[in-house]
Amino acid sequence: MGRYVIRRLLQMVPVFIGSTFLIFFMVYALGDPVAALFGDKAPDPATAARIRQELYLDEPLWKQYGHYMGQILSGNFGTAFNGQPVTELMADAFPVTLRLTLVAILFEIVFGITLGVLSGLRRGRSADTTVLLLTLIVVSVPTFVSGYVLQYLFGVKWGIVSPSVSPEAPFDELMLPGIVLALTSLAYVTRLSRTSIAENSRADYVRTAVAKGLPRRRVVTRHLLRNSLIPVVTFIGTDIGALMGGAIVTERIFNIHGVGFQLYQGILRQNSPTVVGFVTILVIVFLLANLLVDLLYAVLDPRIRYA
Amino acid sequence: MHEAQEAAAAAVTLPDVPLLDVRDLHVEFRTRDGVAKAVNGVSYGVRAGETLAVLGESGSGKSVTAQAVMGILDSPPGHVTGGEVLFRGEDLLTMGGERRRRLRGAKLSMIFQDALSALNPVMSVGAQLAEMYSVHDGMTRKDSRAKAVQMMERVRIPAAKERAGDYPHQFSGGMRQRIMIAMALALEPDLVIADEPTTALDVTVQAQVMDLLAELQREYRMGLILITHDLGVVADVADRIAVMYAGRIVETAPVHALYAAPAHPYTAGLLGSIPRLDHKGKELHAIKGLPPSLTDIPAGCPFNPRCPRAQAICRTDRPPLFDVAPGRASACHFWKETLDDAG
Numbered sequence: 127m128g129r130y131v132i133r134r135l136l137q138m139v140p141v142f143i144g145s146t147f148l149i150f151f152m153v154y155a156l157g158d159p160v161a162a163l164f165g166d167k168a169p170d171p172a173t174a175a176r177i178r179q180e181l182y183l184d185e186p187l188w189k190q191y192g193h194y195m196g197q198i199l200s201g202n203f204g205t206a207f208n209g210q211p212v213t214e215l216m217a218d219a220f221p222v223t224l225r226l227t228l229v230a231i232l233f234e235i236v237f238g239i240t241l242g243v244l245s246g247l248r249r250g251r252s253a254d255t256t257v258l259l260l261t262l263i264v265v266s267v268p269t270f271v272s273g274y275v276l277q278y279l280f281g282v283k284w285g286i287v288s289p290s291v292s293p294e295a296p297f298d299e300l301m302l303p304g305i306v307l308a309l310t311s312l313a314y315v316t317r318l319s320r321t322s323i324a325e326n327s328r329a330d331y332v333r334t335a336v337a338k339g340l341p342r343r344r345v346v347t348r349h350l351l352r353n354s355l356i357p358v359v360t361f362i363g364t365d366i367g368a369l370m371g372g373a374i375v376t377e378r379i380f381n382i383h384g385v386g387f388q389l390y391q392g393i394l395r396q397n398s399p400t401v402v403g404f405v406t407i408l409v410i411v412f413l414l415a416n417l418l419v420d421l422l423y424a425v426l427d428p429r430i431r432y433a
Numbered sequence: 434m435h436e437a438q439e440a441a442a443a444a445v446t447l448p449d450v451p452l453l454d455v456r457d458l459h460v461e462f463r464t465r466d467g468v469a470k471a472v473n474g475v476s477y478g479v480r481a482g483e484t485l486a487v488l489g490e491s492g493s494g495k496s497v498t499a500q501a502v503m504g505i506l507d508s509p510p511g512h513v514t515g516g517e518v519l520f521r522g523e524d525l526l527t528m529g530g531e532r533r534r535r536l537r538g539a540k541l542s543m544i545f546q547d548a549l550s551a552l553n554p555v556m557s558v559g560a561q562l563a564e565m566y567s568v569h570d571g572m573t574r575k576d577s578r579a580k581a582v583q584m585m586e587r588v589r590i591p592a593a594k595e596r597a598g599d600y601p602h603q604f605s606g607g608m609r610q611r612i613m614i615a616m617a618l619a620l621e622p623d624l625v626i627a628d629e630p631t632t633a634l635d636v637t638v639q640a641q642v643m644d645l646l647a648e649l650q651r652e653y654r655m656g657l658i659l660i661t662h663d664l665g666v667v668a669d670v671a672d673r674i675a676v677m678y679a680g681r682i683v684e685t686a687p688v689h690a691l692y693a694a695p696a697h698p699y700t701a702g703l704l705g706s707i708p709r710l711d712h713k714g715k716e717l718h719a720i721k722g723l724p725p726s727l728t729d730i731p732a733g734c735p736f737n738p739r740c741p742r743a744q745a746i747c748r749t750d751r752p753p754l755f756d757v758a759p760g761r762a763s764a765c766h767f768w769k770e771t772l773d774d775a776g
Contacts, residue, residue: 328507330550336505337545338616339538340568348564349553356555427555428600 130431134420138413149405150191153398154183198406204399206392212403215388220407222295223384226376227369229297229304230311234362238312242319242358243351249324257320261313273306273379290381303380307373311365318361322354329353356426363419367412371405450522451478452656453502453541453624458516460494460501460680462727463509469727471497473680474516479624479656484647486659486671486688488703490724494680495660499626503543504533520624539569542617544646546629548609552601558612559585559597565619580619588615588645607638611645618649624656631666643670664707668692673760676700679725679735682754686761694775696763698740701775734766742767 160174160183169177178184182193197204203212245257264272280302281289291299326332327350335349374386385404392400424431460472472494479485487495500506501513504525518525520541525533545551553561562581566572572580578597585593588611601609610630617625630646631639647670650657659671667674668688675685676699684697695701705718722739725731731738737747746766754762757772765771 330545330547331553333505334545334551334616335553337503337537337543338565338568339534339536339542340564341534344564344568349556352555353553428557429554429602 130424131421134417138417142409142413145409146195146402146406147191149409150194150402151187153402154187154190194402198403203403203406206397206400212399215400216404216407219383219385219388219404222382223370223373223377223386225295225297226300226304226307226373226382226384227366229300230308230369231362231366233305233308234312234315234365238315239319239355239358242316243323243354245316246320246323246354247327247346249320249327254320257316261316264309264313267309269306269310269375270379272309273303273376276302276306277379293383295382295384300382303376303382306379307369307376311362311369315358315361319354319358322357323350326350326354352426356423359422359426360419363415363422366418367408367415370411370415371408450519451480452483452521453658454478454517454519454522455498455502456517456519458498458501458518459514460497460506460511461514462511467728470730471511471680471727472501473730475677475680475682476516477675477682477685479658481623481656482651482654483673484650484657484659484671486661486667486674487677488661488664488667488674489677490662492724492727493677494727495677496628497680498677499543499628499658499660503541503626504537505543535569538565538622539620540622541624541626542620542622544610544613544617544625544627544630547633548606548613549601549633551613552609554601557598557600558604559599562597562612562616562619565616569620584615584619585612587618588612588649590615605638606634607642610634610638610642614642614646614649618653618655621653622655624658625650626658626660628660629662630659632661632663639666646670664703676703679730680727681735681764682762683736683764684762685754686757686763690758690761694772696757696761696768696772696775697765698742698767698771699736701771702739734764742771 160169160177160181164174175184182190185193194204201213203216205211206215241257245254248254277289280286287302288299291303331353332345332350335345340348370385371389373382373384374390376382377384377386378390385408388400389404391397392404455478456476458472458475459470462469462471475494475498477485477487487498489495497506497511500511502518502525506513513526516526520536525536552558559578559581562584563574563577566577566580567574570577582593582597585597590596590608590611596604601612604612610633614630617627627646631642634642643666646657649655659667661667671688673685674688674691675682676691676697677683678699684691684695684700686696691700692704695704699720702718702720706720720739725735725738731748733746733748733750734740734743734752737743740747742765744766750766752764752766754764755768757763757768763771
């Protein structure tokens with residue numbers, strides 16, 4: 127197990143370097159940050175050259191990247207062009223998005239798995255068909271539609287929740303955005319667990335468990351669920367990474383000042399240090415989430431652990 | 434405890450009642466392509482300490498009968514449509530679900546063919562064994578684990594204590610099947626159904642596993658139903674044989690009588706298709722044709738399209754089980770001729 131972890135950690139290094147370099151290249155090499163800094167006005171050539179030198183922009187790209195990475199590893203993500211350190215933006219944005227992700231993941235786990243298991247055990251009956259149909263509808267409706275509709279219904283028309291989230295973003299205000307963010311994945315989790323349960327309930331070892339005279343409850347929880355949830359756990363794990371960075375639409379709708387919001391602003395204003403900094407962190411989050419999934423997989427399935 | 438007393442009472446008052454008495458069992462599978470009649474009026478009995486071999490090709494209904502007895506039929510599409518399964522005089526089919534569950538695994542248990550898929554891949558073998566004791570006998574975790582290790586030693590798994598924490602995929606095929614046997618025998622059941630217990634194993638390992646099963650059966654005086662298509666396995670361990678074809682029993686006989694002289698052309702065909710050393714160089718007689726589709730079983734005797742003896746009557750009249758000798762029956766209109774030819 128220890129060797130497995132080390133191997134997985136080492137594999138993360140090239141992935142990290144490769145993906146961050148790609149982002150760095152796209153943001154810095156394909157645009158002119160200095161021009162962006164001056165907006166519509168053309169910069170004075172002397173000033174522009176000075177800034178370029180200060181920011182190492184006159185050096186070759188790989189050197190720029192190396193310099194940038196060196197800074198990042200010492201905790202310096204640079205300054206956004208408005209003078210605010212990027213780390214400060216992160217300190218504000220990441221906790222908010224983390225809470226939002228947490229809410230969304232909880233919804234996925236609780237409702238997605240429950241619905242999936244129940245419909246999987248009743249495969250082919252009306253409850254199963256209804257759930258399948260519902261998930262199909264949820265998957266087909268884009269987030270900006272479901273987001274605005276739910277916001278209007280719950281926040282404006284019925285006034286059950288606040289339609290927009292305050293800067294502190296407490297958990298209770300994040301419930302509705304969390305549901306909106308979770309909806310699509312929730313539908314996938316439901317379908318995935320349903321299929322997995324339905325398939326595994328025909329497995330030989332389930333029949334053995336029944337033949338052993340175990341109560342149905344134990345057959346389902348100890349034998350069927352444990353085996354069926356392995357792919358579901360994998361999906362939810364990778365979804366953590368996706369939700370952390372992919373909340374741009376939801377965060378815009380509910381005015382949540384999280385990662386998606388900052389990224390959107392950064393891209394819109396060509397604020398390169400913000401974009402590269404945030405994405406670098408997201409790459410790390412994504413890699414860690416995947417590592418977590420692989421470790422969890424090994425814990426859940428002994429056939430992987432000893433491979 | 435309660436069941437043990439019941440068993441004792443039953444043994445005293447009803448000495449001649451077999452342990453398991455299957456009477457006129459019918460099972461069908463309702464699928465989109467039609468109704469497959471998998472079992473059509475099977476009757477057989479097993480006494481304590483006796484081994485009954487149920488022989489037949491795939492699709493003959495031998496496994497489905499066993500699943501119906503155990504109550505583990507895939508349902509839907511499988512349905513028991515008639516008959517009785519008397520276990521110590523009590524019908525399993527009409528008994529309450531909870532009572533039947535308590536009998537399963539404890540009083541009648543089953544050994545499956547492919548231990549790798551029949552054991553839970555993500556649960557240690559020790560835990561799967563211990564479950565028998567903790568669920569049925571309410572033993573504590575520690576006690577049930579200790580019993581599990583004892584049982585693993587009982588089926589001669591080396592270093593049982595260390596290996597109890599291992600998972601099924603870490604064992605060899607033979608060792609896995611031993612664990613399967615340990616699980617089925619954990620609570621010293623009265624009846625064990627072994628569904629092709631050695632088919633998935635190497636020949637050398639087959640013999641070891643079969644010997645172990647036979648030894649434990651003698652020791653616990655269990656009734657054993659051995660489902661197989663392997664005539665070689667049967668000869669060594671079985672007391673009686675029931676040969677099945679298209680969901681029916683076509684011949685039942687004591688094992689030596691059947692080997693000496695089969696009373697059904699199908700049995701004769703099966704025996705003729707075994708390669709034998711003393712017949713080296715001679716032609717091997719395979720039964721021509723294929724078993725019938727269970728959605729469309731031929732009229733008359735189901736074996737008639739493949740039978741070398743088939744006459745007009747075989748295509749119109751379904752033969753009942755004729756008494757051939759005490760303890761012997763054959764569902765063939767021409768059982769006498771078959772028997773004479775063989776003798």
